[in-house]
Amino acid sequence: MxxxxxxxxxxxxxxxxxxxxxxxxxxxxxxxxxxxxxxxxxxxxxxxxxxxxxxxxxxxxxxxxxxxxxxxxxxxxxxxxxxxxxxxxxxxxxxxxxxxxxxxxxxxxxxxxxxxxxxxxxxxxxxxxxxxxxxxxxxxxxxxxxxxxxxxxxxxxxxxxxxxxxxxxxxxxxxxxPSTVEYARALRLTTASGKGPFMAFNILSVGLDAFVTHMTNKMKGKLPGDSYKLWVDIASLLYDRLYKVGHMDVRAFDEAGRQVEDFGEKVLLLAVGASGHRTYGSNKRILPDERNVCVVQQMSLFRKVALKGLFTTGGHIHKPESKPFNAHRVEFRGENPILAQMDGEAVLLKPEDFPAAIELTELAIPVLKLGERD
CATH class of the missing domain: 3.40.50 (Rossmann fold)
Incomplete structure (x- = not known):
């Protein structure tokens, strides 16, 4: 063109x-x-x-x-x-x-x-x-x-x-x-080692989906069609062999600093959105409702294959492996290296980077919104 x-x-x-x-x-x-x-x-x-x-x-x-x-x-x-x-x-x-x-x-x-x-x-x-x-x-x-x-x-x-x-x-x-300007929050990832900070404006996440993002970017232009969808399928088979899914301690806090979640388990995926109702990977509904955090625990290969289609519809949040909730700040500590992704850009977090935190920023980004219409 x-x-x-x-x-x-x-x-x-x-x-x-x-x-x-x-x-x-x-x-x-x-x-x-x-x-x-x-x-x-x-x-x-x-x-x-x-x-x-x-x-x-x-x-x-x-x-x-x-x-x-x-x-x-x-x-x-x-x-x-x-x-x-x-x-x-x-x-x-x-x-x-x-x-x-x-x-x-x-x-x-x-x-x-x-x-x-x-x-x-x-x-x-x-x-x-x-x-x-x-x-x-x-x-x-x-x-x-x-x-x-x-x-x-x-x-x-x-x-x-x-x-x-x-x-x-x-x-x-x-x-x-007629339109108005409204301010939106961003997401910030900080680490104990000082690596970063890293910013995102849609979803910031760690785990399986960051691996999919990393491989999609790596193979961009080399594979035909929707390579993200292809890597979702491949990741179900390869991820556990390349990245050990170990125990992760997770603590979450609201905007006032009150703790809202505290748990430890093998985490396959931790996704935090700038708000709820967020998608990634070409409209995959990882945060399908008003809650801005979703944690998915490790599961068997058979279960991954059975559930991966639900991430398109948002139906995964109703399964026992998922824990959706609202939080302003999520702190996490893992045993093993794990990939993080910020709006499609990936970075590897190592043990020295923990504890790490994903938090919402102040209202900072001026976004044009449709105003009232007659």
Whole structure:
């Protein structure tokens, strides 16, 4: 596809957006051109149709004379400037999205302050990795600076568990209708050794699913089709041979610091979400209800094979091997090395890293939400 086919309708939609009325609006779109939403023809066809429809819908709103691409987008364009003038910046590999957000924060900090300061719309158009990089840098910015931003995550990746909606129209609605900015929590993994901290904005987990994430990333581009699903099947057979599932002590606390759980058992999987109702692995419903933590204990190979399909529907939480609950902070200590994953990026935790903790942060990420509609 020609990237201008994506950038032109997005620029038109932003130019007629109702975001931050009364303030100059600057948008920056960070896109990964290798993401599945661009490269898989059937998906791009759906996205292209949605973009055309919403460009037409947006024209019903007044054209904003004070709206335009950010200076960062203009300067980041490595081509002849055509994409930068539309507000589109492209990732070149790991680290690019973070560098773009750093430049954008510097731009925002150098402009005037006050009620009429430019409002920055930060749009990610890639997979969970692009979103993770961008939001990790944004999280480090001072609160006063973040108050001049709103994040919008388009479902242009393969899994899209971290996107603001699974379909593109569910996200674009927030640009052409009245919207509000709400602050969301992130997740932070800290270790006794000082390794990290590691951030996540959807789900942070340790155990079997982190192994699946690790192998999916390792084999990305080498296996056809949905390699995550393939590795779920393989992991059921291989995981116990590669990573010994040992005893783990787990303690959990609420926001006031009161202990809500304290147990020790062989843990196959520990998943903590920024909230409940979270998915990963392309819509696997690991946290299907309002509870933001799920611990799954070790089980036999036969039982793993029998239950693995339930993670798609969320039915696993009703089985005796699962322990779902709510917590603000979860501390854990294991006997053996174990993988952790943060929104699709994996890291190996070793015995010296324990005890480790996964905790919710303060309300920090400004997310664009659909406002009240008549």
């Amino acid at each position: 020609n990237l201008e086919e994506f950038a032109k309708p997005m620029a038109a939609i932003c130019s007629h957006s109702l975001v931050a009325p009364g303030r100059p609006l600057h948008w920056t779109i960070i896109a990964n051109p290798t993401a599945g939403g661009f490269t898989i023809k059937s998906r791009w066809k759906q996205h292209s149709a949605a973009l055309k429809l919403y460009m037409e819908k947006a024209e019903a709103n007044p054209l904003r004379e004070d709206a335009g691409p950010s200076k960062t987008a203009l300067e980041a364009d490595q081509s002849r400037g055509s994409l930068g003038r539309l507000g589109l910046t492209l990732t070149q590999g790991p680290g690019t999205a973070g560098k773009i957000v750093k430049a954008l924060l510097e731009e925002a900090s150098s402009t005037r302050s006050g009620g009429n300061a430019p409002f920055h719309l930060l749009i990610t158009a890639g997979g969970d990795g692009t979103s993770l990089e961008a939001l990790t840098v944004l999280y480090t910015a001072p609160a006063a600076l973040r108050s001049n931003f709103a994040v919008l995550r388009l479902p242009m990746g393969t899994g899209n568990d971290g996107a603001d909606a699974r379909e593109l129209d569910g996200v674009l609605d927030r640009l052409i209708h």
